[in-house]
Every structure is written in C-alpha cells, then in structure tokens.
Amino acid sequence: MYYGFDVGGTKIEFGAFDKTLTRVATERLATPLQHYDQFIAVIAEQVEKYDEILNCVGLVGLGLPGTERVDDGTLMVANIPGLNGRRLRQDLETRLQRPVRLENDANCFILSEAWDDSLRDSPSVMGLILGTGFGGGLVYRGEVFSGRNHVAGEIGHMRMPVDAWFWLGDNPPLFQCGCGQQGCLESYISGRGFEALYQHRHGQFKSAVEIIEHFYAGDTTVIEFVEFFIELLAICLGNIFTAHDPHTVVLGGGLSNFERLYQALPQRITRYLLPIAQCPEIRKAKYGATGGVRGAAFLNLQP
Incomplete structure (x- = not known):
C-alpha cells in the first residue's frame, strides 16, 4: 500500500x-x-x-x-x-x-497528474499552480525533479521578464513578494496578482471571482483587463517554456478554472517562443x- x-x-x-x-x-x-x-x-x-x-x-x-x-x-x-x-x-x-x-x-x-494514465508515457510534464500564489513542479519520465536545493520549479520567484515589464505600461507597479524580493512573477500572474493588477489599473478592488463573472457578463472594462492579463501571462510562460521546453503543461489553482485561458494562451504564447518551437499542450488539472x-x-x- x-x-x-x-x-x-x-x-x-x-x-x-x-x-x-x-x-x-x-x-x-x-x-x-x-x-x-x-x-x-x-x-x-x-x-x-x-x-x-x-x-x-x-x-x-x-x-x-x-x-x-x-x-x-x-x-x-x-x-x-x-x-x-x-x-x-x-x-x-x-x-x-x-x-x-x-x-x-x-x-x-x-x-499526481503525471501518473494519470493519459500522461504516464509523457517524457516531461510541467505543473503550474495559478492560485493565491504562483508556483510549479517538474516531472521527467515519471519522477519529480527537485534540483540541487529542492527548489526546482519555484518559478514564482523568478523576476518579471523585461518584455512583460514593458507590457505593464508607463507606470508599472513594483509589488513586494513574500520572499522579501520585488518583481517576482508570483506577485503578478497569480490569483492575488490578477486582483492587484486590476486594482492598480482601475482604482478599485475586485476579487478574481468577481473579475471573471464580469468578464462573462460582457463588462467591456473587465474584458479589456482580462485580455491584458492573458497577454502578460503568455509573455511570462513563453520565457518559462523556452527554458524548460515541456511536452505537457498542467494548470492547477483557482485561476486554472478560467476557460478563457485555454482558448487564448496557446496561440499567444507561440509569439514569445523561439521560431522553431511550438507551444506545449496546456491542460487543466484532472485531480483538483x-x-x-x-x-x-x-x-x-x-x-
């Protein structure tokens, strides 16, 4: 057992x-x-x-x-x-x-996801958690890769790439991360970052759930913000995928339930990869x- x-x-x-x-x-x-x-x-x-x-x-x-x-x-x-x-x-x-x-x-x-029957033969599976924070994990041929210091996959504490920083506009917010640094990906492309960026751009707080509800209700201000955020996420993931080149990517966390991500990300990420590269398959976590x-x-x- x-x-x-x-x-x-x-x-x-x-x-x-x-x-x-x-x-x-x-x-x-x-x-x-x-x-x-x-x-x-x-x-x-x-x-x-x-x-x-x-x-x-x-x-x-x-x-x-x-x-x-x-x-x-x-x-x-x-x-x-x-x-x-x-x-x-x-x-x-x-x-x-x-x-x-x-x-x-x-x-x-x-x-857990990599040992599902549909992924067990995949040479590499990357997990990304888009929850309160942003983090990940790497499985190669069925085995977790932890790295020298057991911090492989802690991509939430990579800094924002320069093209993502430019995408934030003329007055980009410099968010403080819980790790003590500033500019960590976790502070921008997590669920908490989704909310913080909305507040920065529009001067009022909405929860992630409220933002998504307003998106589906056709709120044009929120639709514009969501498309802005997805482009930011695509830039950041394009950098991560260039470094790791995973065969399959599985998204977990609260934001992973937002179906618009799966419709928009594959095409947008391709623009931020090397010309010879294709976007990996991106799927929602099965086991929640x-x-x-x-x-x-x-x-x-x-x-």
Whole structure:
C-alpha cells in the first residue's frame, strides 16, 4: 500500500492507495501547528492504524508547503511553525522504522497528474499552480525533479521578464513578494496578482471571482483587463517554456478554472517562443484538491 499525507496549514489529508493506484482509504485530520511531537504522533498513529486495518507495512509519502534543506535535512515551512528547522523525515523514519519520502506540495500536485494514465508515457510534464500564489513542479519520465536545493520549479520567484515589464505600461507597479524580493512573477500572474493588477489599473478592488463573472457578463472594462492579463501571462510562460521546453503543461489553482485561458494562451504564447518551437499542450488539472495526497503517495513509485 502507498500512504499519502497532504499537509496544509489547517488540515492533513490522508489517503491509502493499492497497487492499482486506487484509493482505498481517506481521512482528514487537524494539523498541529506549534507542537512538533504532536505532529509526529498524528502522522505515526495514522500510519500504524492503517497498517493494522490493511494488514500491510505501508509506504509513506508527505507533501508539505515548504522545502527540506538538502545539506542537513531541516525543514523550512512558512505556515506550520512547529516544523521549521526540524528533521521531520529522519524523525518519522526512526518512529516508523521504514523509509519516508517528503516533497514540496506543488511537486506532489504535478506528480499526481503525471501518473494519470493519459500522461504516464509523457517524457516531461510541467505543473503550474495559478492560485493565491504562483508556483510549479517538474516531472521527467515519471519522477519529480527537485534540483540541487529542492527548489526546482519555484518559478514564482523568478523576476518579471523585461518584455512583460514593458507590457505593464508607463507606470508599472513594483509589488513586494513574500520572499522579501520585488518583481517576482508570483506577485503578478497569480490569483492575488490578477486582483492587484486590476486594482492598480482601475482604482478599485475586485476579487478574481468577481473579475471573471464580469468578464462573462460582457463588462467591456473587465474584458479589456482580462485580455491584458492573458497577454502578460503568455509573455511570462513563453520565457518559462523556452527554458524548460515541456511536452505537457498542467494548470492547477483557482485561476486554472478560467476557460478563457485555454482558448487564448496557446496561440499567444507561440509569439514569445523561439521560431522553431511550438507551444506545449496546456491542460487543466484532472485531480483538483485530491492531487496533493495522490502525489504524496506516489512519491514511493519513483526510483
């Protein structure tokens, strides 16, 4: 059995998957935010419980909103203070007496998509999350590529390309990113950036949901803004695709549900690629909110 834990700032979702990758168990647990020993206990007790129920020694994978430092195994997790600086993987392995796989939650999201039957033979799959923030992950031949420092795919913290900066006009906003830098892609082409740019250009706040609703209602001001934003997104993605040249791109996060993106992006992105290049297939994530727990479990399908 493959056990996956999708760890978030409020809840932990658990899933057990059999050898056919069919989910056979589901539970949700509250995330202990401050107390490390309590966090260890919650994970370990869940594993031990399902070992007994399913009569197996399950293979364990965790997806976290953070990163494990390569050189010492400590964690950097923004919204779960009790995990910061801790060697979670090693401590769980000691408690459970088995290997534990651990990855960033964005990588788990795209691993789940890449192991879908329709993509399993794809040589490279890139996942892009257009949610509150903007991030991504890379899967090559069925395996997550994390990079030297486990930050491969953190494309939200690339800076705006110069052509995108020019596209913002004569008075471009210099947004501050949560990472401490300015001009990060995350601050402009995420759901939060979608809202911030609308407010900058039109002097009033609308939520992403409201902007999209007004777009479909035929509001000409909003239609103009949406087309402006899609062009900005196309410029940024064109730069990313030139660097990575993925075969397939899967979009997740709240903005990925905006169908206009799939109609407009492929043609527009092509203008920002090398002349010999074609835009990769861009598709919507299939597994939605369940992708994280699937991907965490499937970490143990990798070499």
